[in-house]
Amino acid sequence: xxxxxxxxxxxxxxxxxxxxxxxxxxxxxxxxxxxxxxxxxxxxxxxxxxxxxxxxxxxxxxxxxxxxxxxxxxxxxxxxxxxxxxxxxxxxxxxxxxxxxxxxxxxxxxxxxxxxxxxxxxxxxxxxxxxxxxxxxxxxxxxxxxxxxxxxxxxxxxxxxxxxxxxxxxxxxxxxxxxxxxxxxxxxxxxxxxxxxxxxxxxxxxxxxxxxxxxxxxxxxxxxxxxxxxxxxxxxxxxxxxxxxxxxxxxxxxxxxxxxxxxxxxxxxxxxxxxxxxxxxxxxxxxxxxxxxxxxxxxxxxxxxxxxxxxxxxxxxxxxxxxxxxxxxxxxxxxxxxxxxxxxxxxxxxxxxxxxxxxxxx
Numbered sequence: 001x002x003x004x005x006x007x008x009x010x011x012x013x014x015x016x017x018x019x020x021x022x023x024x025x026x027x028x029x030x031x032x033x034x035x036x037x038x039x040x041x042x043x044x045x046x047x048x049x050x051x052x053x054x055x056x057x058x059x060x061x062x063x064x065x066x067x068x069x070x071x072x073x074x075x076x077x078x079x080x081x082x083x084x085x086x087x088x089x090x091x092x093x094x095x096x097x098x099x100x101x102x103x104x105x106x107x108x109x110x111x112x113x114x115x116x117x118x119x120x121x122x123x124x125x126x127x128x129x130x131x132x133x134x135x136x137x138x139x140x141x142x143x144x145x146x147x148x149x150x151x152x153x154x155x156x157x158x159x160x161x162x163x164x165x166x167x168x169x170x171x172x173x174x175x176x177x178x179x180x181x182x183x184x185x186x187x188x189x190x191x192x193x194x195x196x197x198x199x200x201x202x203x204x205x206x207x208x209x210x211x212x213x214x215x216x217x218x219x220x221x222x223x224x225x226x227x228x229x230x231x232x233x234x235x236x237x238x239x240x241x242x243x244x245x246x247x248x249x250x251x252x253x254x255x256x257x258x259x260x261x262x263x264x265x266x267x268x269x270x271x272x273x274x275x276x277x278x279x280x281x282x283x284x285x286x287x288x289x290x291x292x293x294x295x296x297x298x299x300x301x302x303x304x305x306x307x308x309x310x311x312x313x314x315x316x317x318x319x320x321x322x323x324x325x326x327x328x329x330x331x332x333x334x335x336x337x338x339x340x341x342x343x344x345x346x347x348x349x350x351x352x353x354x355x356x357x358x359x360x361x362x
Contacts (some may be wrong), residue, residue: 002338009223014037016226017049021049024053028075028236029185030180030229031169031321034192035062037348042358044222045134048228054233055185057321058354060174061192061276062247063167064091065319068273071167075136078165081300085128087121088136090114091347094340098307118150125154125162127248134163134296140265141198144168144285145259148266149292151287163296166285169272172203173283179211184321186234190213190225198263209311211290217251258330259346276309276316282346308335315342317352325355332356 032038033181038058041047047056054088060066077099079086088103093102093112104111111131115121118135135158137147154162171192179186191204196217204215218228228246235241245251265288272284287295309316311332317323325331325344335341337353345354 013049013222013226016223016230018153020054020226020230021051023230024051024233025237028055028187029055029057029190030190030232031057031059031184031186032190032218033059033061033175034190034223035347036194037053037190037192037218037225038351039349039354039358040222041218042354044225044332046222050229051304054079056229057186057324058318058351059178060277060319060343060350060351061140062347063143063169064071064089064095064320065315065343065350066093066169066274066277067138067167067343068275069098069307069309070273070304073099073307074302075167075268076102076110076163077302078106078134078296078300079105079112081302083130083131085111085124085131085133086136087113087115087133089108089116089138092138095343096341097308107131118146119127119153121155122150122159122162126157127216129161131142131161132161133301134300137164137169138167140169140171140192140195141263142194144199144267145198145256145262148262151266152262153324154294155291156328160293162294163299164287164294165169165296166227166267168285169269169274170269171199172206174274174277174280175204175207176219176278177280177283178320179191179207179213181320184325186213186321187209187236188216188241189234190228190232191215191217193217193219193224193251196245196255196257198248198259199331201243201251201253202255205237208241208243212241215243217243217247219247219250221318232360246287248301250260260274260328269336274319276319285341310341313342315344315352318344325352326359327362328352
């Protein structure tokens, strides 16, 4: 318990906040990429501890939120295919597509099952050899190795009825896309801790020299985040941006070589569509030719049209850091966790869900 208490020490939190206020002399805007960081920042009132010169913006770090509406529609179409079982993580079932949700499709007869891991989906395939089982593979580099491992296991077991609809996304390419767009002023990035466990810190090395933006890998405890913000403020004040690992108890510079090897064995980078951002080159993961027999896209050949976002919904702007949830006219009015209009209000990692829960006290 001493370790846990150490990272929730109110006195040390106050000390870090005062240090940030003392050092910060000019306005800066930092983006926390990970939805887990957004929730921690709001839950612990970290924004309230910061001086007015330091503004935090949420980024596209919620895998459910960044899944495009067209991909949601594709998943629903697969679920409605006779003889098919769709396995998905819980949050995705309530994300609205252009016409309906996986949850409503299930209510009208589609076999949609919530699983907690890729291995659970694999088990469903083993138990139902006469049906096609499709795992909706969403997530970032944190999730990708487990999905890859399930494909290797399915190959070893000769499970011809197991498929992957890969909606996996890669973090550094979308960071590049956001910085290239210049839409949102970013002076520093709080890099995602869980993703960095897998990929390490080197994939962020291109950011400081090219964009003059600092990167600090952070844990998820309040003091982790405050310390990371302090480091970013100090870099901005000195004009010396760099990549700093402020989560060394978990993250290593070279990442997890076993997980990276598994990803590279099964997947290859591909262009991917991000909600609110568009197509980002080499930001997705497609199955390697050796494992194409497990590709749901090839097996089902389902084509869906691009659909516009719901009128008034600003999820896309929020995911780019160009708006806050309170800027959306639907937030906490017609869009609530019970009746979400956009995905940012659905997921546990969504910025709108976090603001609704912690800022409004809901």
